[in-house]
Amino acid sequence: MSDDHSKHHIVQPSTYAAILGALLVFTVLTYYVAFIDLGVLSNFVAMGIAVTKGALVVLFFMHIFYSTRLLWVVVVGSFGWLALMLILTLGDYVTRHWDIQQRIFF
Amino acid sequence: MHSSDHSAHHPALAHHFQDLDQQKDATWLAMWVFLATEIMFFGGLFLAYVIYRSSYPDAFAIASNALNVNMGLGNTFVLIISSFTMAMSVYSAQMGQIGRLVVFLILTLILGSTFLGVKYFEYKDKFESHLVPGRHFDFAHHHDPKTGELLEGAHSESANKATEAHSSGHSEKAKREIQIFFSLYFAMTGLHAFHMIIGAGLLTWLIVLALKGRFSREYNSPVELVGLYWHFVDIVWIFLFPLLYLIGRHHHG
Amino acid sequence: MSAHVIDSQVIVQTEHKEQENYLTAGYSLKSWFLTLDHKRIAILYLISVTAMFFVGGVFASLMRLELMTPQSDLFEPDNFNKLFTMHGIVMVFFFIIPAVPGVLGNFLLPLMIGAKDVAFPRLNLLSWYVYIVGAAFTMFTIVSGGVDTGWTFYTPYSTSSSQTHVVPVVLGLFITGFSSILTGLNFMVTIHRMRAPGLSWFRLPLMVWSIYATSIIQILGTPVIAVTLMMAGLEKVLRIGIFDPNLGGDPVLFQHLFWFYSHPAVYIMIVPGMGVINEVVTCFSRRSIFGYRAIAFANVGFVVFSFVVWGHHMIVAGQSVYSALIFSILSYLVGIFSAIKVFNWTATMYKGSISFDTPMLYVFGFQGLFLIGGLTGLFLAALGFDVHVHDTYFVVAHFHYVMVGGLVMAFLAGIHFWWPKMFGRKYPESIARFSMILIFAGFNLTFFPQFILGYLGMPRRYASYPDEFQVLNIMSTAGGSVLGLGFLLTAAYMIWSLFFGKEAGKNPWKATGLEWEKTTSPPPTENFFETPTVDEEPYNYANRDFTKDFNEEVKVGA
Numbered sequence: 001m002s003d004d005h006s007k008h009h010i011v012q013p014s015t016y017a018a019i020l021g022a023l024l025v026f027t028v029l030t031y032y033v034a035f036i037d038l039g040v041l042s043n044f045v046a047m048g049i050a051v052t053k054g055a056l057v058v059l060f061f062m063h064i065f066y067s068t069r070l071l072w073v074v075v076v077g078s079f080g081w082l083a084l085m086l087i088l089t090l091g092d093y094v095t096r097h098w099d100i101q102q103r104i105f106f
Numbered sequence: 107m108h109s110s111d112h113s114a115h116h117p118a119l120a121h122h123f124q125d126l127d128q129q130k131d132a133t134w135l136a137m138w139v140f141l142a143t144e145i146m147f148f149g150g151l152f153l154a155y156v157i158y159r160s161s162y163p164d165a166f167a168i169a170s171n172a173l174n175v176n177m178g179l180g181n182t183f184v185l186i187i188s189s190f191t192m193a194m195s196v197y198s199a200q201m202g203q204i205g206r207l208v209v210f211l212i213l214t215l216i217l218g219s220t221f222l223g224v225k226y227f228e229y230k231d232k233f234e235s236h237l238v239p240g241r242h243f244d245f246a247h248h249h250d251p252k253t254g255e256l257l258e259g260a261h262s263e264s265a266n267k268a269t270e271a272h273s274s275g276h277s278e279k280a281k282r283e284i285q286i287f288f289s290l291y292f293a294m295t296g297l298h299a300f301h302m303i304i305g306a307g308l309l310t311w312l313i314v315l316a317l318k319g320r321f322s323r324e325y326n327s328p329v330e331l332v333g334l335y336w337h338f339v340d341i342v343w344i345f346l347f348p349l350l351y352l353i354g355r356h357h358h359g
Numbered sequence: 360m361s362a363h364v365i366d367s368q369v370i371v372q373t374e375h376k377e378q379e380n381y382l383t384a385g386y387s388l389k390s391w392f393l394t395l396d397h398k399r400i401a402i403l404y405l406i407s408v409t410a411m412f413f414v415g416g417v418f419a420s421l422m423r424l425e426l427m428t429p430q431s432d433l434f435e436p437d438n439f440n441k442l443f444t445m446h447g448i449v450m451v452f453f454f455i456i457p458a459v460p461g462v463l464g465n466f467l468l469p470l471m472i473g474a475k476d477v478a479f480p481r482l483n484l485l486s487w488y489v490y491i492v493g494a495a496f497t498m499f500t501i502v503s504g505g506v507d508t509g510w511t512f513y514t515p516y517s518t519s520s521s522q523t524h525v526v527p528v529v530l531g532l533f534i535t536g537f538s539s540i541l542t543g544l545n546f547m548v549t550i551h552r553m554r555a556p557g558l559s560w561f562r563l564p565l566m567v568w569s570i571y572a573t574s575i576i577q578i579l580g581t582p583v584i585a586v587t588l589m590m591a592g593l594e595k596v597l598r599i600g601i602f603d604p605n606l607g608g609d610p611v612l613f614q615h616l617f618w619f620y621s622h623p624a625v626y627i628m629i630v631p632g633m634g635v636i637n638e639v640v641t642c643f644s645r646r647s648i649f650g651y652r653a654i655a656f657a658n659v660g661f662v663v664f665s666f667v668v669w670g671h672h673m674i675v676a677g678q679s680v681y682s683a684l685i686f687s688i689l690s691y692l693v694g695i696f697s698a699i700k701v702f703n704w705t706a707t708m709y710k711g712s713i714s715f716d717t718p719m720l721y722v723f724g725f726q727g728l729f730l731i732g733g734l735t736g737l738f739l740a741a742l743g744f745d746v747h748v749h750d751t752y753f754v755v756a757h758f759h760y761v762m763v764g765g766l767v768m769a770f771l772a773g774i775h776f777w778w779p780k781m782f783g784r785k786y787p788e789s790i791a792r793f794s795m796i797l798i799f800a801g802f803n804l805t806f807f808p809q810f811i812l813g814y815l816g817m818p819r820r821y822a823s824y825p826d827e828f829q830v831l832n833i834m835s836t837a838g839g840s841v842l843g844l845g846f847l848l849t850a851a852y853m854i855w856s857l858f859f860g861k862e863a864g865k866n867p868w869k870a871t872g873l874e875w876e877k878t879t880s881p882p883p884t885e886n887f888f889e890t891p892t893v894d895e896e897p898y899n900y901a902n903r904d905f906t907k908d909f910n911e912e913v914k915v916g917a
Contacts, residue, residue, distance in 0.1 A: 038356075
């Protein structure tokens with residue numbers, strides 16, 4: 001435990017305003033992109049924009065960018081755990097109808 | 107370990123902490139850990155969403171088009187701006203500007219209430235057009251976005267050639283799948299709205315405390331912590347908006 | 360709560376018996392039910408989990424009585440379904456999960472890290488009340504006719520077919536989950552932020568590492584079961600289709616979500632028990648722990664791996680074969696961390712100066728029974744064998760060896776070890792040893808026959824069975840009565856010792872650790888008379904002079 005981190009960094013209003021602008025632009029972007037047919041890609045674009053927006057909020061509005069390593073670990077860990085749950089469960093659904101007779105691996 | 111000169115006897119310091127710094131660190135960590143539990147809490151619903159959307163992509167696209175995207179977009183703007191005013195509340199509190207703090211808190215509360223108001227009208231609309239899952243659920247008079255035709259019966263031709271033969275059975279199947287979308291829609295947005303209501307209560311509490319003069323440059327943790335909570339609720343909506351409102355919208359254009 | 364600043368000078372002059380401690384700090388009901396003292400909250404938990412343990416025990420006894428005969432004669436099959444369901448719910452959610460964190464964790468954590476209290480005392484009290492509210496819903500369900508879904512609430516039976524009280528009990532568990540989350544959150548922050556000067560991570564007693572790992576699992580896992588039960592409850596009440604295949608849902612998704620919490624929950628149960636073992640095994644071997652860092656990191660390993668093996672509960676439930684393969688391999692890997700711990704405890708005892716006091720006897724019991732429970736777990740992780748014994752008594756015996764043979768043994772070891780610290784009294788040692796032997800023998804007689812029954816093909820959750828299984832079932836029931844007798848005897852002499860036990864003194868076991876060496880028994884309300892500092896590794900028995908009587912040496916605050 002260091003003593004430094006307890007002096008919390010004060011984020012300036014100009015930063016908050018810039019983030020607000022970025023969030024609004026991304027919202028407009030995600031709205032218009034949804035009306036363009038990108039096939040499978042549209043899911044990735046929509047989620048990519050959402051993840052970017054979420055990251056901006058976490059990093060700047062929620063001050064994680066200026067925080068201790070411990071809080072970084074908490075944030076990354078909790079999203080990592082969510083990913084773990086999604087990936088392992090999807091692993092079941094994706095492979096459920098594979099034909100075991102086809103010998104995919106060997 | 108912790109210097110305890112200036113803050114040791116602050117009225118807001120609980121007896122078992124050495125000083126305000128230790129107390130602040132502890133509450134920040136606790137808030138983040140609480141948000142981690144919230145992530146997993148919403149995570150269960152997101153998992154269900156991912157599974158059913160990948161199982162029933164067509165039904166989800168059709169159902170998503172029945173939502174009012176303009177209301178969703180407007181609410182997204184409202185919530186993002188409220189996140190900004192919340193951040194400005196935190197800044198004002200950290201600078202000790204209590205007057206500005208109260209103003210920004212009230213603005214945040216107004217924007218949050220606006221969101222909930224819009225949500226109320228959306229729910230009311232869904233209720234009136236029989237889109238609330240359960241016994242009265244009915245999707246028959248809604249249009250397929252790909253063909254513009256009514257869903258009943260005719261829908262199967264365009265959606266899935268393989269099941270053409272069972273067109274009446276298919277309609278029943280599509281209705282079930284669409285109902286799952288709306289079950290998830292109401293579970294996710296309902297849980298989100300519930301968090302918003304709690305957030306509005308917390309904001310009111312902060313406004314009262316701020317007016318009583320409890321906050322200062324040295325002590326403003328409650329504002330920061332409610333801020334974290336409010337931003338988290340905002341992030342949930344940032345994901346809900348494209349996942350619920352924007353699926354398969356390009357078939358319109 | 361007003362801060363009692365106790366001057367160390369005053370204490371030294373006061374007679375030992377007249378020192379104020381947390382038990383004598385107030386006698387009114389209000390001083391207990393509105394207490395913010397972590398030690399009093401621990402006592403509240405002790406009383407409530409013990410009560411729940413005996414409630415769950417009554418259900419178990421009734422089941423064993425029914426199973427004495429091949430026919431379903433004492434209970435209708437419907438009522439038998441309710442019995443095993445209520446037994447599972449009460450034992451899992453209201454005894455095993457809160458037992459060690461709620462009682463020993465609450466009592467010891469601040470003491471072990473040299474803090475005055477946990478980080479958030481009000482939240483701590485709230486956790487207990489939330490637990491009580493959840494328990495009240497469950498009790499309501501019991502008296503109003505019970506639930507018959509099994510403690511797993513598998514859909515679609517629980518949401519569309521079962522005519523019993525699913526909704527109130529699900530609501531109760533939903534509420535209880537928040538108690539678990541809040542406790543975990545509180546403990547995690549406490550360990551990060553409240554350690555005494557000099558108490559770095561690798562000087563922490565391993566019990567603290569265990570509680571830390573448990574807290575993380577509670578924090579990351581419990582919200583998922585909460586939202587799962589919420590969805591199942593909504594489906595039941597509103598007839599919407601999330602898990603019901605008739606409405607387009609997938610019941611296997613419920614099992615994924617359920618076991619994403621409920622498998623890690625097994626580690627919420629066993630890991631704090633393992634923490635107790637560390638403390639007891641070093642004290643009664645008079646040796647430092649073997650492989651401190653290996654054990655500490657094994658806890659971290661549990662946190663990660665407990666979350667990636669849940670699919671082994673679903674091998675025959677319709678998940679994909681490939682998924683089952685992956686989960687099977689990962690399940691083998693999680694055994695590594697249990698093995699690290701068991702081997703290191705054995706190595707700690709090697710050439711130690713072992714004494715056979717009651718807590719140590721429970722550690723021996725734990726070692727043997729947990730070994731059997733763990734190894735049969737590996738049997739079950741093997742796909743082919745699991746298909747053979749799935750849903751038989753083999754599985755029942757396996758998890759009872761881990762839960763009762765592991766956790767309950769560890770819990771009793773911990774309760775016996777810290778009882779003198781909690782109440783300042785000693786229990787009668789010879790009766791305690793006798794009672795340990797009763798419990799150990801009774802346990803094995805109850806559950807070992809069930810391994811054989813399961814292997815021979817007797818399915819679980821039935822009130823009747825073919826005649827050829829009767830001998831083994833009678834053995835099991837006989838063992839159950841010995842086991843129950845052992846528990847009752849333990850409760851009796853523990854309560855007796857509260858009033859008539861010998862004064863224990865500050866450190867009756869001559870153990871290391873802040874809770875033994877730096878404070879009195881029972882400790883004062885704020886735990887220490889002055890903030891302790893730590894300048895050595897834990898379990899430093901080599902540096903202690905045990906020829907002196909520690910109790911004579913007590914100079915509080917000196």
